[in-house]
Amino acid sequence: MEPVNIGVVGLGTVGGGTVDVLHRNSAEISRRAGREIRVSRAAVRDLDRSRSCDTSGITLTNDPFEVANDPDVRVVVELIGGETTAFEIVMEALEQGKHVVTANKALIATRGNEIFRAAHERGLVVAFEAAVAGGISIIKILREGLAGNRVKQLVGIVNGTSNYILTGMHERGSDFEPMLREAQALGYAESDPTFDIDGVDAAHKLTILASIAYGIPLDFSAVYTEGIGTIQGKDVSYAEDLGYRIKHLGIARRRGNRVDLRVHPCLIPETHLLASVDGVMNAILVEGDAVGQTIHYGAGAGANPTASSVVADIVDVVRTLTADPGNRVPHLAFQPTALTSKDVTPLGDIECAYYLRLLALDRPGVLAEIARILGENNVSIEAIRQQGTKNNDGNVSVVIVTHKTREMSMTRAIGAIEALPAIAEPVMRIRLDTLEA
Amino acid sequence: MEPVNIGVVGLGTVGGGTVDVLHRNSAEISRRAGREIRVSRAAVRDLDRSRSCDTSGITLTNDPFEVANDPDVRVVVELIGGETTAFEIVMEALEQGKHVVTANKALIATRGNEIFRAAHERGLVVAFEAAVAGGISIIKILREGLAGNRVKQLVGIVNGTSNYILTGMHERGSDFEPMLREAQALGYAESDPTFDIDGVDAAHKLTILASIAYGIPLDFSAVYTEGIGTIQGKDVSYAEDLGYRIKHLGIARRRGNRVDLRVHPCLIPETHLLASVDGVMNAILVEGDAVGQTIHYGAGAGANPTASSVVADIVDVVRTLTADPGNRVPHLAFQPTALTSKDVTPLGDIECAYYLRLLALDRPGVLAEIARILGENNVSIEAIRQQGTKNNDGNVSVVIVTHKTREMSMTRAIGAIEALPAIAEPVMRIRLDTLEA
Numbered sequence: 003m004e005p006v007n008i009g010v011v012g013l014g015t016v017g018g019g020t021v022d023v024l025h026r027n028s029a030e031i032s033r034r035a036g037r038e039i040r041v042s043r044a045a046v047r048d049l050d051r052s053r054s055c056d057t058s059g060i061t062l063t064n065d066p067f068e069v070a071n072d073p074d075v076r077v078v079v080e081l082i083g084g085e086t087t088a089f090e091i092v093m094e095a096l097e098q099g100k101h102v103v104t105a106n107k108a109l110i111a112t113r114g115n116e117i118f119r120a121a122h123e124r125g126l127v128v129a130f131e132a133a134v135a136g137g138i139s140i141i142k143i144l145r146e147g148l149a150g151n152r153v154k155q156l157v158g159i160v161n162g163t164s165n166y167i168l169t170g171m172h173e174r175g176s177d178f179e180p181m182l183r184e185a186q187a188l189g190y191a192e193s194d195p196t197f198d199i200d201g202v203d204a205a206h207k208l209t210i211l212a213s214i215a216y217g218i219p220l221d222f223s224a225v226y227t228e229g230i231g232t233i234q235g236k237d238v239s240y241a242e243d244l245g246y247r248i249k250h251l252g253i254a255r256r257r258g259n260r261v262d263l264r265v266h267p268c269l270i271p272e273t274h275l276l277a278s279v280d281g282v283m284n285a286i287l288v289e290g291d292a293v294g295q296t297i298h299y300g301a302g303a304g305a306n307p308t309a310s311s312v313v314a315d316i317v318d319v320v321r322t323l324t325a326d327p328g329n330r331v332p333h334l335a336f337q338p339t340a341l342t343s344k345d346v347t348p349l350g351d352i353e354c355a356y357y358l359r360l361l362a363l364d365r366p367g368v369l370a371e372i373a374r375i376l377g378e379n380n381v382s383i384e385a386i387r388q389q390g391t392k393n394n395d396g397n398v399s400v401v402i403v404t405h406k407t408r409e410m411s412m413t414r415a416i417g418a419i420e421a422l423p424a425i426a427e428p429v430m431r432i433r434l435d436t437l438e439a
Numbered sequence: 440m441e442p443v444n445i446g447v448v449g450l451g452t453v454g455g456g457t458v459d460v461l462h463r464n465s466a467e468i469s470r471r472a473g474r475e476i477r478v479s480r481a482a483v484r485d486l487d488r489s490r491s492c493d494t495s496g497i498t499l500t501n502d503p504f505e506v507a508n509d510p511d512v513r514v515v516v517e518l519i520g521g522e523t524t525a526f527e528i529v530m531e532a533l534e535q536g537k538h539v540v541t542a543n544k545a546l547i548a549t550r551g552n553e554i555f556r557a558a559h560e561r562g563l564v565v566a567f568e569a570a571v572a573g574g575i576s577i578i579k580i581l582r583e584g585l586a587g588n589r590v591k592q593l594v595g596i597v598n599g600t601s602n603y604i605l606t607g608m609h610e611r612g613s614d615f616e617p618m619l620r621e622a623q624a625l626g627y628a629e630s631d632p633t634f635d636i637d638g639v640d641a642a643h644k645l646t647i648l649a650s651i652a653y654g655i656p657l658d659f660s661a662v663y664t665e666g667i668g669t670i671q672g673k674d675v676s677y678a679e680d681l682g683y684r685i686k687h688l689g690i691a692r693r694r695g696n697r698v699d700l701r702v703h704p705c706l707i708p709e710t711h712l713l714a715s716v717d718g719v720m721n722a723i724l725v726e727g728d729a730v731g732q733t734i735h736y737g738a739g740a741g742a743n744p745t746a747s748s749v750v751a752d753i754v755d756v757v758r759t760l761t762a763d764p765g766n767r768v769p770h771l772a773f774q775p776t777a778l779t780s781k782d783v784t785p786l787g788d789i790e791c792a793y794y795l796r797l798l799a800l801d802r803p804g805v806l807a808e809i810a811r812i813l814g815e816n817n818v819s820i821e822a823i824r825q826q827g828t829k830n831n832d833g834n835v836s837v838v839i840v841t842h843k844t845r846e847m848s849m850t851r852a853i854g855a856i857e858a859l860p861a862i863a864e865p866v867m868r869i870r871l872d873t874l875e876a
Binding site: 019026027030033034136137139146147148150154155213216219221224226232233234236237241244246248251253255256260263264266267269270271274275276278279287290291292293296297300301304306307309310313314316317318341342343344346347349351352355359385387389403430432433435436437439 | 586592677706712733790870874
């Protein structure tokens, strides 16, 4: 099947990330979408500036409407932000019969009703997963994954800047102002951080999520919005003393025939999983009458996580471009003819750290002998600890935590250790993982 | 548009839950799917037994093949489990041109390749979200939401029974055997718990997830599988001493051209979010090259959470039954003509607990006066605490945590408190939420 041509409006952080991801993962993306996806056209503000992404094969223009009008482009990806030009570009693309993908939360929250009406009349898709919570796929989860539920509540940490500031106030006892300056220095907050700090950004996102959760039209003006600017370091620490963490939340909660729609700082129990969502990370709790509480966690912003959702939307749209069954979402994500076998790592070759528990005679030299065996097998020790006191047979429990090594080496070392006369029973081995890829 | 008729094979826990959810949420489900979904036919083992769900309007049979052959049924929902009869029913349904929804992880993990081949040849959908991790939507997230990513690793707590046992060993210092008996008494473990305890159930799920993450054919036999039966209470507590928690994990990790596929108990850092996933809950970490680490958390089993995914799959299938654009997944989850406005709770009417911080003159009677004002406004106090010592003006910080009350009452009470001569500055108010719907 022919490649699909995509036009990207805006090659800034997210636009550059999108071009990068489409390029870097083109093989896997084609296997999933059933055809090649190619960026053929892109609009930039300044044609002379150097770009972060590889633009070879892309015809550049500084007129975004040229992208919306390009007859070869099937999908227009709007990534310039703002509510004015972006709106015109999206409407023009729909007018020209093109599907649209956008990451623009302000645009969807404030003008989504008009945009979706225009798209629906023409049988076109406007996809906007990247508008809320970066790569978490919360739109898809709410819209499709939870389609059988009545949503009871949705509670989200959806503004990374606010969460970064509150996390610093908690972890380091900082006050608001120095944390804000730090967030700005690290590029987490804009030079004008008003939208983040005052809660407007979170309110845009809550507007979109609430609409999808409850089937209500988008209504940004209905959201009560309060930011974190008044929270002081001592509030954070007093709350801590009482067993709470302060988080900036968006809350949409069904209450009889009404729905609460509000964005404000909030104390939550420190034992709740949401209380452990720190730094710039986002997380959204959705409680449905059937599913109960679910929580979805991930990076809420940044070039790559946002591009992840933009590309997912592009793949969704491309899958709808042909009506044949082969282009529905494939059962196993990849097109059936594109499944490829992959060697599974033999157990001996996996790499892991290990926890070992031994029962050893409590006498001089035994630990040294164990350490020697581990060393000879390329297993290095992170911690070794005698647990408790010796039993009636003169044996004592020893716990060892190793650094990463090959399973094969560990197995050999354990065999040698078990052969020592001072070892009273088989070694207990449990793998240890720091969950880094 | 006409209703779609569904046939359900098996009205046990999940089958009964599915009929319940379709019934209870039929209005919202129709608004999302664009047409009514009706269970017209169901197969049960024993026609004379009483049922947990309402079967009015459903023609019952004790021959599952009658459901697969019923010309009025468009979608067959297989919920009997097992690998033999279930396989025959699914193949018969496909033979008859019907779409299939199943919650059967063993079936998909061991015979999915054949089943998907048959479905693909006929242009039919076999949906199986409920086969892995109950209502978490992890199949959809991996397959569609992360379509732009190269998956680096997938690490899941996917067996609720094992996690329940390990959680009890951690929290209560129990040993394996008593926790297993408790899980059985509570209905979390089968009377024959082998599949859960030995890791086979988790290996079925990992097989499916790894296939979708990496685009590899299903190969259950390739998964290294180890259960939790050998873990002792002391391992759990020694691990704790070292800063780790023991969890039973399914791990699929890309390693060059190979992939690790393994299910075994594992130490993980106690500070990692996965370490806080307790009891029968499931959670799956997916790390993609673009999105970074995401975590998806929710109930992994049970009638309602599993039914949530079965119904989501039914809605997905129904949306594909007509090719017109109105039956694609609607932008806002509900069909555009089905959006209904809902009143937003006015801020004064929301109900919340509150954290208040006051600066008050440190003299007898002031706290009593504050407490009186709160009481008069129907605000009851959960905790009141003086923080630190008095400043140069003789004022001291007082923190109050209230029980739930109406915002309006709180606002009135704060107004009255601020009018007290002993109060030196405006009251700081932060809402407090226990995150229950």
